[in-house]
Amino acid sequence: MARHDPHPHPHPHPREALKKDRQLSLVQDDRHDSGLDSMKDEEYENLVRELEDIRLQPADASAPLQNVAGHTGHAWKLQVTEDGDTFLHLAIIHEEKSLSLEIIRQAGRDQAFLNFQNNLNQTPLHLAIITDQPEIAETLLKAGCDAEIRDFRGNTPLHIACEQGSLRGVGVLTQYCPKHQVTSLLQSSNYNGHTCLHLASIQGYLAIVEHLLSLGADVNSQEPCNGRTALHLAVDLQNQELVSLLLKHGADVNKVTYQGYSPYQLTWGRSNSFIQEQLRQFTTADLQMLPESEDEESCESESEFTEDELLYDDCVIGGRHVPC
Template sequence: MCKGDVVQQSQEKRTITDDTDSLSNSFKQMKVADVGERSFPSLDDGYFSRSVNSQDFVFRHADNNTNDSIDCNDKCQSSYCSGVCTDCDSSLNSNVVYAKDQDGDTQLHLGIIQHQTMLVLWFISLALSPDWLNITNHLVQTPLHIAVIMKDALTTRRLMAAGSSVVARDMNGNTPLHIACREGYLDIVHHLLKPIMFEETEANKYELPYQRIPQDLEIANYDGYTCLHLAAMGSHLDILERLLHRGAEVNCREHKSGRTALHIAAETNNTQLLQFLLRRSDIDVNAETYGGLTPLRLAAGRNHTEAIQLLLAQGACSFHDSSDDSVS
């Protein structure tokens, strides 16, 4: 039985008396397994977090005899005091929600992965400052990274409005926008590029630090690729259009070999991408890599006839000082 079925069945068994009790009951089923309960290594792969799987996450009603209840110091009269209590001081709840498990994930990370939207929004409201929303797991993923990976537009936007950093990098140097551009998540890209409106911050309990949205689009990940390069490699033309509209440099070079998006298109004989890029008046059709290779030379070296014809039609130089792989 998949985890989603387990969640659905457990939710059907609960009698929801009001929103508060519903949240409390739901939280009590989100128990991170103790280290001793795990005999399997983490299945995380750096992009698609699988921290929550049948070995990592235990769905069950909290037992009154569990040892993970909060000491309420007689502050709470609620019958739901195990794990988290909606009647206690918010700092107590915050310490529970933002404590890390053996994979470095907080309950906020896990709630996003499990699509527990009501809980996630509540967890965000418990943050004592924006720094709490930037806690990273062992893959250096913030909750915003996870929200993007899960294509959760609502949570993505709420995290941004609450001050989650849009330029936080994961273990591969990817910001959330890098991931969205690579995967072709147009809706998520739209939210990540859109500045935060004042109305979206009214639920915050603290003052937000300034952050630039959209972010610096020339930021490269640890492989040297900007968001534009990743979108080009995936042939996500709609995302390329958004990035260029927001000021991304169409001729920017990736940091390893100095290829532009046009080099990538020519090298892979991606005629659709080539046509898209060549329609721009600011495209440098003769841009050179660090090794002095133009898009035309890359296409010629791979015998990409269609790419060669398109580049020549747009004025690409058909000669070079070197006679090797030159185009006549």
């Protein structure tokens, strides 16, 4: 889908994104050995060719690296790589669609296998969304996969779809999850304190923002780091279309951050006078002027962010550490 952003930052190929995640995991675990991150391009292509030749057979797996508990039947369910990936994880990572669908079919309703988390706490459903394979995601959901499981960053698959701008992924997840689970997913925050609405707003994906709001996402939800709502984020990003969309859906212009700033107060010193005027007419008089106790330097530290220097202490946006 089109990105409503004056300075778009294209997302990397899914394999590159997975490699970055695994590199981060290796650093955290002080590991320096294998995994997709260390695989040369030629080795990767060889592995893809090997996967193409694989045929699922209920033969005995003579030397599995680990055991996946709770399974019955097929021995291939017990095979796990050193990255914690099952046969299904690998098939999805390498975008082997027919093989992935066959594995899911043969797995039946084996929830332990279908929801198994690798070393990054990613389920096959996470990987189907990361690699933008909505048909695989739909099949997993119909097989009973749990969409509320979190990865190592606290992201559910819906968080990932919103951050990547995958309208198809968002549509599949919200259509095939039970209604009560969709409500829970919309309320859920990842480990950086972002809801799905926050992530879609930060990235400027207007169609996803509108879809989430139509499903009942709280337009005034505050991220716990400093209490910004999606409207505060839209002002920081100077995203005029997003401001208008949020106002149309009832965003509270008088909601303040934990330091007491309204969205209008964050327009001071910004170039977009249209946003400022939009907010001024709805903002109460006491929230239009900056607090007298704040000096110029502290005001700038609260509100003067560029688009590439977003908002949060120790925060990762789009796979990059963002300075505050």
